[in-house]
Amino acid sequence: MAGRLAILCPGQGAQHAGMFDLARLDPGASRLLDDWFADPALGPLLHASVEGEARFANRIAQPSIVAASLAMWTALRPSLPEPALVAGYSIGELTAYGVAGALDAGAAVNLAVERARLMDACLEGGSAQAMVALSGMPNGTVEALLARFGFYAAIVTGDDALVAGGPAARGEALAEAALAAGGRATLLPVAVASHTPLLQGAVAPFADLLAGQRWSGMAFPVLSGISAEPVHDAGKARRDLPRQIAEPIRWKECMDACVENGVTVALELGPGAALARMLQSRHPGIACRSVSEFRSLDGIHSWLQRQLD
Structure with missing residues (x-):
């Protein structure tokens, strides 16, 4: 076939x-x-x-x-x-x-x-935005972490992987917190929080x-x-x-x-x-x-x- x-x-x-x-x-x-x-x-x-x-x-x-x-x-x-x-x-x-x-x-x-x-x-007239790729986070931790830094789930790419969008001023802090929790994080070269x-x-x-x-x-x-x-x-x-x-x-x-x-x-x-x-x-x-x-x-x-x- x-x-x-x-x-x-x-x-x-x-x-x-x-x-x-x-x-x-x-x-x-x-x-x-x-x-x-x-x-x-x-x-x-x-x-x-x-x-x-x-x-x-x-x-x-x-x-x-x-x-x-x-x-x-x-x-x-x-x-x-x-x-x-x-x-x-x-x-x-x-x-x-x-x-x-x-x-x-x-x-x-x-x-x-x-x-x-x-x-x-x-x-225009607002804060700069950013997107961060997250993966490998412990079960049940992602939602609270995003809320803590004012981010939203933007693209769900896997069972434990997603791209989040939110304020650029807190992007690095989100990435650091994700790493500290045992996950992986990458700041993406995108300046708008698409799909949020x-x-x-x-x-x-x-x-x-x-x-x-x-x-x-x-x-x-x-x-x-x-x-x-x-x-x-x-x-x-x-x-x-x-x-x-x-x-x-x-x-x-x-x-x-x-x-x-x-x-x-x-x-x-x-x-x-x-x-x-x-x-x-x-x-x-x-x-x-x-x-x-x-x-x-x-x-x-x-x-x-x-x-x-």
């Missing part, structure tokens, strides 16, 4: 100067990137993503990650079998709707610009933008980050995408949903390979790779063909 493919779309954190290079080996993807880089509004953001540490700023990171992932999808799509589903992590959920054909690729990138702008506006109530102000304006956007039918379902349920229509997409800005992402359940939907092979579009590693660790029976692990488009196709046959 032929395998079933899932496409994974990454969030922020792994962007790098060469993240568009592999996609540019395809003429169609290269032309698409040329158009985006030449765009007077979008181009400066994309150029900044490959020219310095500004690539980690929210307003640059979000459109750049969506652009890199959708360019890669453009390069790979013509010779891939139809995926069983697509799942996106944080901003990657917007990418996922571009992959599924519900949004035009250019529209998805421009929506990422607006999403970042609305999220950054939540910082601190971003509630961005939800309604982004919903308005999505309501005015042209949507098409989906070629295959997208997993909703806030429910891990397959989304088949634009109406639910327009409801869930704004909510996930200020509500926790159930990524652990999204990974489990891949198994429930019969997925046997997963390909992460990059940049980075965090999603492929997480899924491989949680469900070793699924063959997982990221495009960032290959040096050529032919190498990606060859690996997929072996796994899917």
Whole structure:
């Protein structure tokens, strides 16, 4: 029996100067990137993503990650079998709707610009924000620890692993307390507390933008980050995408949903390979790779063909 493919779309954190290079080996993807880089509004953001540490700023990171992932999808799509589903992590959920054909690729990138702008506006006049990855905490200790430092669960990534968002002034103290309790903690290069109530102000304006956007039918379902349920229509997409800005992402359940939907092979579009590693660790029976692990488009196709046959 032929395998079933899932496409994974990454969030922020792994962007790098060469993240568009592999996609540019395809003429169609290269032309698409040329158009985006030449765009007077979008181009400066994309150029900044490959020219310095500004690539980690929210307003640059979000459109750049969506652009890199959708360019890669453009390069790979013509010779891939139809995926069983697509799942996106944080901003990657917007990418996922571009992959599924519900949004035009250019529209998805421009929506990422607006999403970042609305999220950054939540910082104006308030305290700086941060995100911290926690894992290995003793049972029953996480909720109290987050409440102690004013943090919220933002993305649940495993049985004992999550990403939390809250005030930047208390991020290091939270990390130190987690280490002292016997867990592990990493401060992430993200300056907004995505998927927490601190971003509630961005939800309604982004919903308005999505309501005015042209949507098409989906070629295959997208997993909703806030429910891990397959989304088949634009109406639910327009409801869930704004909510996930200020509500926790159930990524652990999204990974489990891949198994429930019969997925046997997963390909992460990059940049980075965090999603492929997480899924491989949680469900070793699924063959997982990221495009960032290959040096050529032919190498990606060859690996997929072996796994899917």
